[in-house]
Amino acid sequence: MQRDGAHTGFSIDLMNSVTEELGWQVTYQTADSFGSMLEAVETGAVDAAIANISVTAEHERRMDFSQPMFDSGIQVLTPSGTEGGPSLIAALFTRDIGIAVASALALLFGGGMLMSLFERKSQPYFDRPLKDASFPAFW
Structure with missing residues (x-):
């Protein structure tokens, strides 16, 4: 996201930290959608993309991913106790x-x-x- 004309947020902080550690320069380009972001990486218009991109089988067939930076911990919830569902x-x-x-x-x-x-x-x-x-x- 942008605040006061500058890119900001968790993904930006993470990318800044990584590029600083590696001694790389980074320039950010905003994409309108995940599809356009992935297409820009695929065509070589940009070197990388960072955002809350879902690592799906289709995305993995198209490009390489780093280790996930966020684990959503999706779980199935059922009511507690014996009367709410099967044991x-x-x-x-x-x-x-x-x-x-x-x-x-x-x-x-x-x-x-x-x-x-x-x-x-x-x-x-x-x-x-x-x-x-x-x-x-x-x-």
Whole structure:
């Protein structure tokens, strides 16, 4: 932002501190929007941009960023107490998670049994009756 014709604010203070430490000269240009600011950096019209620019996947594909200077700490809020929402246990043990875990176990067991079936003639470890091979095949 500008105050009394001079650029001011947290971003300006930070950039001044960095350029002073590095011994660089800095000249500020005001941009009308984030899009125009990013375009100016991309085309080489300016060397860098500083503002509260969101580091998104799309922006990262277009240019490099420094470490973020601000962490917004966005969090999900729920009412305190048990009556306001689901508990952590209820959130972790949902139907979808149960189906995913059961599917993974079935794939592991099925794959192990197939390996036991195909390897039983060449690997002595699997040369046992099917009922005795089920746990070692799964493991």
